[in-house]
Amino acid sequence: MSRFVDRVVIHVAAGDGGNGVASVHREKFKPLGGPDGGNGGKGGDVVLIVDSQVHTLLDFHFRPHAAAGNGKGGAGGNRDGANGADLELRVPDGTVVLTPDGEVVADLVGEGTRLIAAQGGRGGLGNAALASKARKAPGFALLGEPGEKHDLVLELKSVADVGLLGFPSAGKSSLISVLSAAKPKIADYPFTTLVPNLGVITAGETVFTMADVPGLIPGASEGKGLGLDFLRHIERCAVLVHVVDCATYEANRDPLSDIDALEAELAKYTPSLADDLAERPRVVVLNKIDIPEARDLADMVKPDIEARGLPVFEVSTASREGLRELTFALGRIVEEYRASRPKQEATRIVLRPTAVDDSGFTVVEDPQTPGGFIVRGERPERWIRQTDFSNDEAVGYLADRLARLGVEDVLVKMGAVPGAQVTIGDLVFDWEPSTPAGIAAVAMTGRGTDARLEPHNRVGAAERLAAKKARRLPGAYDEDLEEEE
Ligand SMILES: Nc1nc2c(ncn2[C@@H]2O[C@H](COP(=O)(O)OP(=O)(O)OP(=O)(O)O)[C@@H](O)[C@H]2O)c(=O)[nH]1
Numbered sequence: 001m002s003r004f005v006d007r008v009v010i011h012v013a014a015g016d017g018g019n020g021v022a023s024v025h026r027e028k029f030k031p032l033g034g035p036d037g038g039n040g041g042k043g044g045d046v047v048l049i050v051d052s053q054v055h056t057l058l059d060f061h062f063r064p065h066a067a068a069g070n071g072k073g074g075a076g077g078n079r080d081g082a083n084g085a086d087l088e089l090r091v092p093d094g095t096v097v098l099t100p101d102g103e104v105v106a107d108l109v110g111e112g113t114r115l116i117a118a119q120g121g122r123g124g125l126g127n128a129a130l131a132s133k134a135r136k137a138p139g140f141a142l143l144g145e146p147g148e149k150h151d152l153v154l155e156l157k158s159v160a161d162v163g164l165l166g167f168p169s170a171g172k173s174s175l176i177s178v179l180s181a182a183k184p185k186i187a188d189y190p191f192t193t194l195v196p197n198l199g200v201i202t203a204g205e206t207v208f209t210m211a212d213v214p215g216l217i218p219g220a221s222e223g224k225g226l227g228l229d230f231l232r233h234i235e236r237c238a239v240l241v242h243v244v245d246c247a248t249y250e251a252n253r254d255p256l257s258d259i260d261a262l263e264a265e266l267a268k269y270t271p272s273l274a275d276d277l278a279e280r281p282r283v284v285v286l287n288k289i290d291i292p293e294a295r296d297l298a299d300m301v302k303p304d305i306e307a308r309g310l311p312v313f314e315v316s317t318a319s320r321e322g323l324r325e326l327t328f329a330l331g332r333i334v335e336e337y338r339a340s341r342p343k344q345e346a347t348r349i350v351l352r353p354t355a356v357d358d359s360g361f362t363v364v365e366d367p368q369t370p371g372g373f374i375v376r377g378e379r380p381e382r383w384i385r386q387t388d389f390s391n392d393e394a395v396g397y398l399a400d401r402l403a404r405l406g407v408e409d410v411l412v413k414m415g416a417v418p419g420a421q422v423t424i425g426d427l428v429f430d431w432e433p434s435t436p437a438g439i440a441a442v443a444m445t446g447r448g449t450d451a452r453l454e455p456h457n458r459v460g461a462a463e464r465l466a467a468k469k470a471r472r473l474p475g476a477y478d479e480d481l482e483e484e485e
């Protein structure tokens, strides 16, 4: 028998982008034929895909590490590196993806629904793509970006219309077994059901599903019995059914106090999907009326429960009395619930909250270092990752980009003095006015020009731009290709 696993932590690692390459075309009698370094390939993504053939998260329990392929580096002769292979992970319908802090990233419902769990790094541009009017023969290329790597929590929340609630041995599994083709284990000892079962039920035109979950006892919220965790399988239900045992011999128990006790536990459960369980309609099923004492008790408490506004059904899963009426009533409630909800598309992805604004940057005073500053922003931080710091020209190119973005101006306005410590992403450096890395010197000489190359590069700007656009990688950043003013 396979184990049922409904919560796992996985470590996903997308592939790194390949590095761009700096290369110069060589031919006999034309020793410097222009830059021809190709771009690095994109790193592979880690993708989650809903597959109705998969029913548990068991595989991830045994193999929690998932890594996609890295992009290959570019090569001379304008050869681009190959993209890394994506890694596709198959998950059950109703898998909810959360951050380790419990924030919902996506709710994966419907066959084929996909989520990019970790995005592959973009490949770095080669020096051919980086060439511009002002920089005809770049002696550097951009590094590939690292792929996203993080931990994610996967939780399976079954997609059922009706959820059964009840004390152990109330007859929940018996009910689903007589209403559907599901054949769960049934026995007269508590906690027979350890993992949820799903059954498909037909009531006239309506087909709906029912989830049988483990029994609940008072104190479940403190971990008594099987606790409350399995309640995640009834979070999506249109209606909750209290299955009440009217034939229990246990002292201090009767149908009304059973319902109250379980409602008190339910109130302590916090669903991670948006809806509140308190608002969900409820139905009460008084079970085991084939036993005369149980029928008497059921007849006695029925008016009191109805007085609370709850529909009540007296049934016996043994004699099958009252089941037809119950089935049709549940079918009607499910239909009403479906009609009241926006139509659910097959693909429903809650996108990861993305960085607020990727065009700008902020500068704050460094709380650790008096007189120091921290620059934050999607672009400057990415540029740092793309830079090969062993190459002066690449560092100069970075300085140009930062200056054009206005980082330098803001530092000056905020009172940065020469030698101030400035942090951007992983990079910490001593800032010099207008030359965080030799920017002024470079701006005057024009970095990347090489007089020897002039004859080979007399091509119209428009043609050059068109040629570069044709070489643009899918996913390359426009600004990496921008002409410098
Ligand atoms: N006489 C009678 N016994 C019933 C009826 N329904 C269930 N039972 C018995 O009650 C016992 C418990 O039934 P289950 O269906 O396993 O109960 P459960 O609510 O699923 O219990 P857990 O899985 O432990 O939470 C079994 O011995 C059943 O045969 C009924 O209508 N009449």
Ligand SMILES: [Mg+2]
Pocket (backbone or CB within 6 Å): 172, 173, 174, 185, 186, 192, 193, 212, 213, 214, 215
């Ligand atoms: Mg059971």
